[in-house]
Amino acid sequence: MKLTGFELIRVAMPLVAPFRTSFGVEHERDVLMVRAVTPDAHGWGECVAMSEPLYSSEYVDGAADVIRRFLAPRLLAAGELHPHQVCDLLEPMKGHRMAKAALETAVLDAWLRERGESFGAHLGAVRDRVPAGVSVGIMDTIPRLLDAVDGYLAQGYLRIKLKIEPGWDVEPVRAVRERFGDELLLQVDANAAYTLADAATLARLDAFDLLLIEQPLAEDDLRQHAELARLVRTPICLDESIVSAKVAADAIALRATRVINIKPGRVGGYLEARRIHDLCQAHGIPVWCGGMLETGIGRAANVALAALPGFSLPGDTSASDRYYAQDITEPFVLGPDGHVEVPSGPGIGIEPVADVLRARTTSSQWLGAGDLGS
Numbered sequence: 001m002k003l004t005g006f007e008l009i010r011v012a013m014p015l016v017a018p019f020r021t022s023f024g025v026e027h028e029r030d031v032l033m034v035r036a037v038t039p040d041a042h043g044w045g046e047c048v049a050m051s052e053p054l055y056s057s058e059y060v061d062g063a064a065d066v067i068r069r070f071l072a073p074r075l076l077a078a079g080e081l082h083p084h085q086v087c088d089l090l091e092p093m094k095g096h097r098m099a100k101a102a103l104e105t106a107v108l109d110a111w112l113r114e115r116g117e118s119f120g121a122h123l124g125a126v127r128d129r130v131p132a133g134v135s136v137g138i139m140d141t142i143p144r145l146l147d148a149v150d151g152y153l154a155q156g157y158l159r160i161k162l163k164i165e166p167g168w169d170v171e172p173v174r175a176v177r178e179r180f181g182d183e184l185l186l187q188v189d190a191n192a193a194y195t196l197a198d199a200a201t202l203a204r205l206d207a208f209d210l211l212l213i214e215q216p217l218a219e220d221d222l223r224q225h226a227e228l229a230r231l232v233r234t235p236i237c238l239d240e241s242i243v244s245a246k247v248a249a250d251a252i253a254l255r256a257t258r259v260i261n262i263k264p265g266r267v268g269g270y271l272e273a274r275r276i277h278d279l280c281q282a283h284g285i286p287v288w289c290g291g292m293l294e295t296g297i298g299r300a301a302n303v304a305l306a307a308l309p310g311f312s313l314p315g316d317t318s319a320s321d322r323y324y325a326q327d328i329t330e331p332f333v334l335g336p337d338g339h340v341e342v343p344s345g346p347g348i349g350i351e352p353v354a355d356v357l358r359a360r361t362t363s364s365q366w367l368g369a370g371d372l373g374s
Contacts, residue, residue: 032064071090077369090103104269123308202216
């Protein structure tokens with residue numbers, strides 16, 4: 001395929017309610033959209049970097065800058081290229097996986113639209129709908145938490161994930177388990193808020209029959225996760241630590257994890273996400289698809305990924321109204337059986353609604369092949 005250029009679009013997306021984790025509170029998403037344009041089609045990618053470098057070292061202003069100055073020019077200078085070459089072309093630029101993922105997704109989406117092939121079919125999806133879980137942020141009080149969980153279960157969500165941090169862990173989990181019973185699929189996510197010195201506290205969570213404890217320790221410490229895994233019965237799941245298939249292989253070899261959360265933006269794109277999926281399948285490691293408060297653009301691609309055969313646990317593939325009163329696309333809706341449908345159209349199978357995109361856009365910039373060197 002031959003790229004005509006890229007459009008970088010910044011979109012302001014207010015959340016329906018503040019979302020609090022161990023590293024901060026989000027009220028609005030400053031979303032960077034990437035539109036890849038060819039003579040015959042266009043494709044969309046969503047950069048999942050946050051406004052501040054709290055979840056990872058990437059942040060949205062930095063992602064836009066590195067795409068504008070370094071990443072997009074390399075792709076535009078390549079002439080004819082295949083989407084599977086994007087990773088290799090960008091590899092000399094160190095890091096910036098979320099920015100690279102947005103570009104690769106946009107290029108892949110455009111290519112698949114030209115071919116009339118769906119994202120799910122290309123990745124190897126085996127289902128046309130996926131079970132949906134929901135992530136519940138840290139609350140001011142346990143009664144508020146119980147009300148929130150009750151509301152999500154009433155909507156039909158099949159799995160509850162509770163965000164935790166030191167001081168908000170054992171008692172909230174105990175309250176949810178006691179209120180909603182042993183049948184509830186329940187897990188927790190620490191976002192690296194603990195240290196190995198907190199092992200005794202984390203071991204107290206064993207009493208609640210959780211699916212997993214997600215990313216309890218620092219992202220760069222596989223060895224201490226392996227040590228913690230020997231001290232608790234609940235399976236350790238890695239999120240922030242897994243930035244590539246290579247790191248996933250190391251974590252499995254060290255027995256630092258028994259479950260892996262695959263976030264395509266964090267690992268550099270959906271093709272690398274599929275490699276991690278295949279690696280985990282080969283080693284009998286369950287995987288699930290995490291979320292980064294994506295709009296319908298990112299959610300469409302995530303749902304397609306979650307339809308691969310190794311995704312055996314419900315992911316953070318929530319309906320659009322979990323986060324947004326009005327999504328940038330036609331909304332994803334939770335079905336009566338707690339599932340979300342996988343788009344079947346060409347590419348990611350979904351487009352921004354023009355009027356909504358226009359109303360939410362705060363800035364846009366065109367990066368054309370003819371502008372190189374200007």
